[in-house]
Amino acid sequence: MALLLSKAMHGTKMFVPRTLKVKHSFDNTNQASKKLKVSQDDVENNKTIQQSQHPSLKDTFTPTESECGLQEEKIELEETLAKNAFLTENLHHKQEGFPVEEDPVKSFKKNQRWPEPGEPVCVLCGRYGEYICDTTDSDVCSLECKAENLTRAGLLLNIARTPSDSGNQGKSSLVTPLDSDDVLVYQEDPFISSLSEEQIQQLRHDLGIVVHGEGVNRPIVEFIHCGFPEILNENLKRAGYEVPTPVQMQMIPVGLAGRDVIASADTGSGKTAGFLLPVLVRALEETQGKMNHATAALILTPTRELAIQIEGQAKELARGLCNMRTALLVGGMPLPQQLHRLKQNIKIIIATPGRLLDILKQQVIQMNGIKVVVIDEADTMLKMGFQQQVLDILNQIPEQYQTLLTSATIPASIEQLAQEILQNPVRVILGEKNRPCSNVRQIILWVEEPSKKKKLFEILNDRKLYHPPVVVFVDCKLGADLLCDAVQKVMDLKTVSIHSDKTQNERNSILQGLLHGEYDVVISTGVLGRGLDLVNVKLVVNFDMPSSMDEYVHQIGRAGRLGQRGTAITFINNNNKRLFLDVVTRVKPTGSLLPPQLTNSPYLHDQQRKERLKERQANRSVVTKEYLIDIIRKHDRSVSKR
Structure with missing residues (x-):
């Protein structure tokens, strides 16, 4: 796939900061840009300049002679695809009377400038990250760095070349659009449907799964039972997800069915993938629908480090899915760069509440397309301090959205508050509730x-x-x-x-x-x-x-x-x-x-005594035979003393 191309809208111009533009018309062959060759000297010169201006950057990848040839072929191919796509775009614009963009796609990193403060940075060489690779979702500065980025990611260009007389251009298969017959609405797998109710109950019992709610979906046994698109199944295997964990077995089908979920499971039990997979499928649904440019999912976390980890896992699972971009909105990182990112048709936002509220005040993003909200570490997020921030964010989202709450510990007070923001939720509990991990x-x-x-x-x-x-x-x-x-x-x-x-x-x-x-x-x-x-x-x-x-x-x-x-x-x-x-x-x-x-410890004994006293008082609120006998005996003793 070529890099993203900008579009000029009639009347109002859409602001897309990092897009591929071509400076001159390719109708005039005299003005056609020449192909630049990647030589070993160029690589060494670029490396020396880069290290002198940005000493903090790691050594760049130095290709061998054979790798130079392969990389050069990839760059030329990407450049050709970009120009062809641009010509098609410009032809349409000319017919519609739109203005024509004129800025060349930068083929090599040495033609790109260094970034200004707050601007996106190329993940490979540190220059201005003017473009976004639509395969890896990384910021790159040129076609050269995009090709190198794809090589490092293990994604080699597979070009289906057709005979020259066919008149068709080769087509890259790195970013996979969903087939028209891909069904994203969750349907229970025939194997799961064939199991009896007793078998399902035994399965849950053996795995330690406890569920509460009406009409709870049956657990899956393998990822293939979810009916994911093939590219998503491949990403799961590549990421090392061979079989779902117990919490994923129950949480994923409930999430795919569109139900609100409260999931409590041991630390390290796989809750993140349990909510990421339903989130990705819901985002894919929106990509296929009318709201294909709207943000579809919001994931809230209490810490920056956790948000960064979740975005990394989301990118890993979404690799190769068309238009599946994420935005990381956390404090401690440059705000302009995050605002920059939000203008790229983002599908999934991963954020901490404070930074997201700051951005919402600037009215940079619209929340009316959100279809699913995840509140990770819900016990912390719904405590005093974070609670009001989370509620302020949820108030800016339309009422019709799915909510997923996850944590290793969900106290009764937090569960009570969760009832106010969830609709008919399904509770999924793994292991002893609010107990330390057994491992x-x-x-x-x-x-x-x-x-x-x-x-x-x-x-x-x-x-x-x-x-x-x-x-x-x-x-x-x-x-x-x-x-x-x-x-x-x-x-x-x-x-x-x-x-x-x-x-x-x-x-x-x-x-x-x-x-x-x-x-x-x-x-x-x-x-x-x-x-x-x-x-x-x-x-x-x-x-x-x-x-x-x-x-x-x-x-x-x-x-x-x-x-x-x-x-x-x-x-x-x-x-x-x-x-x-x-x-x-x-x-x-x-x-x-x-x-x-x-x-x-006397402190422990005192606490135990107070706890027993509370239990007795709680029991006395219910009239029982023993309670009545106790009252009669006390009455008799008081009468005898008189």
């Missing part, structure tokens, strides 16, 4: 404040426990920096701290380094505590006990992703006495041993 071995240690650093050093010296990278959670930013310096100095391990005072670029770099094993220890505040797939992390240490048990569940869940086993060690002392009862209630049933200082 994580939990170790609770009683450690006084002055001894915490020493105990951490002992853990990092223990060969049985220490498996880098290790994530250590603390409760404040200064504490993260100080502990980072101490670990690096005493243990001589490659250590880094991450918290909200660091720039978004720094946080992104640290997160990528963690995922690629560049650090031995990462000291973090809560920014890494929710939703992130830290698949190579086997050990988490809660240096400071989290402020709530819900946060505890999320933080230890970083060590047990996608079914892998992990270990979470938590330091606790009398500073955390408010949570003693919750710790015993949630952790003890998992079989974890609790320190005697905790189980024998």
